[in-house]
Amino acid sequence: MTMPDTTPITFVRRFTQVPDSRLLQADKSTEAQLMCMPEVEEQTERYLSLEHGESVDRGGWTGALGGVGGAFLFFFALSILIDGRTEIALNLFLVALACVLVPFIFEVRQPMPLPILLNRRTRELYFEQDGELYHTPWDGIAAAAYPFETVGLYTGGMRHAALEVLLHRYGHPEEQVVINLGSPIGKSLEMQLGFWEYLRAYMDNGPWFDEHGRPSESPAFNQSLLEVRKRRGHWTRLQWRDIKEQYVAHGALSYLNLSDVALLLGGMMFAPFNALQNFTYAIAKRRARSQWPALVRERLRADGPTSRLVDLEQQA
Numbered sequence: 001m002t003m004p005d006t007t008p009i010t011f012v013r014r015f016t017q018v019p020d021s022r023l024l025q026a027d028k029s030t031e032a033q034l035m036c037m038p039e040v041e042e043q044t045e046r047y048l049s050l051e052h053g054e055s056v057d058r059g060g061w062t063g064a065l066g067g068v069g070g071a072f073l074f075f076f077a078l079s080i081l082i083d084g085r086t087e088i089a090l091n092l093f094l095v096a097l098a099c100v101l102v103p104f105i106f107e108v109r110q111p112m113p114l115p116i117l118l119n120r121r122t123r124e125l126y127f128e129q130d131g132e133l134y135h136t137p138w139d140g141i142a143a144a145a146y147p148f149e150t151v152g153l154y155t156g157g158m159r160h161a162a163l164e165v166l167l168h169r170y171g172h173p174e175e176q177v178v179i180n181l182g183s184p185i186g187k188s189l190e191m192q193l194g195f196w197e198y199l200r201a202y203m204d205n206g207p208w209f210d211e212h213g214r215p216s217e218s219p220a221f222n223q224s225l226l227e228v229r230k231r232r233g234h235w236t237r238l239q240w241r242d243i244k245e246q247y248v249a250h251g252a253l254s255y256l257n258l259s260d261v262a263l264l265l266g267g268m269m270f271a272p273f274n275a276l277q278n279f280t281y282a283i284a285k286r287r288a289r290s291q292w293p294a295l296v297r298e299r300l301r302a303d304g305p306t307s308r309l310v311d312l313e314q315q316a
Contacts, residue, residue: 011142011166011178020189021146024196026138026203034201034213035194036225039182041115041285043222045207047300048199049115050182058284062107063277066100071272073099100276107280112288116181118199120206122299122308126292127167127179133293134167134177135309138203142166145192148184160184163192170295170309171316198225 015021022030039056041049077092117126123138136142143165151157162184169175182195201213208219290297295312298304 011144015144015146018146018148021144022189022193024143024145024193026141026143026200029200030193030197032190032193032197034198034211034225035191036198036222037182037187037191037195040226043202043207043226046119046121046302048118048120048202048206050118051115052180052182053113055113055115055285055288056183058107058112059277059280061103062100062280063273063275065103067270067273067276070096070099104276104280108284108287110284111291112284114288114291116179117296117300118203119299120203121304122306123203124308124310125165125167126296126309127177128292129177133170133296133309134179135170136165136167137308137310143196145189145196147189158186159188161187161189161192163196171313173313 012023015023024030039050039052041051043049073092073096077089077096080092081089114128118124118138119126125136125138125141127134143163145161145163147159147161149157149159163181164178165181166176166178168177181199184192197213201209205213205215208216208222210216210221292300295309299306
């Protein structure tokens with residue numbers, strides 16, 4: 001099977017007229033500082049996954065209906081039960097339970113978009129769309145980063161930056177797609193170039209590396225960057241930690257202001273929402289992993305084949 005040029009002319013031409021665009025290469029540094037993004041869902045010795053599409057919000061309905069509405073009904077029912085109105089309280093408890101279970105079952109059973117996968121063992125990238133598998137070798141990958149601007153009626157002009165790569169459908173190299181490695185909204189070109197360097201360091205020197213992209217035996221630096229994602233949904237714990245750190249630094253509580261108290265109380269109020277959303281997301285993600293084709297799943301194993309999908313295509 002004849003494979004297309006790894007950097008098609010049409011892909012290059014697309015960015016020749018875009019101001020400040022950068023064509024990227026897997027074997028050439030952009031000199032940008034390493035930067036991790038919240039889209040990094042999981043980083044292991046064998047692969048790195050990036051969430052995308054509607055998967056980012058999975059668990060939101062369960063968190064809203066169960067963590068907010070269900071929690072309110074639960075405590076309301078508890079107060080009625082204490083007041084002696086058992087039958088009404090029982091009905092409210094059942095409604096509160098339904099507020100959790102109905103959206104949870106719906107969101108877990110709904111197909112979840114598979115993440116974008118970077119496989120270190122075979123040095124390739126996978127993407128699934130509408131049941132079709134797309135991929136590209138990491139070496140020679142066609143990629144680009146570019147800034148753009150959106151104008152809103154109330155927000156005015158806003159600058160963003162995209163990081164895109166070109167893939168082709170497995171077994172059909174003429175069918176190509178361009179995908180974003182993460183959301184471009186609110187990001188600068190420097191941030192996207194820094195994220196590209198993070199991916200380069202992972203593929204070349206990973207799974208763990210230091211701030212300069214050099215191999216490291218310790219995952220400390222990577223875990224510190226992945227805190228960008230872990231911070232999401234842990235407002236109470238993080239705000240309480242900040243308050244304790246400031247208390248140790250100042251030795252008194254007189255430095256506290258209304259914003260500190262408001263953030264702490266707000267985090268406590270949304271704790272059930274965040275907990276249920278994170279739990280639902282984790283269950284849905286685990287179920288989605290089995291949806292990958294066998295060709296991909298076996299290459300993600302530690303003892304799986306090391307041949308690339310492009311090699312299989314060339315042998316067909």
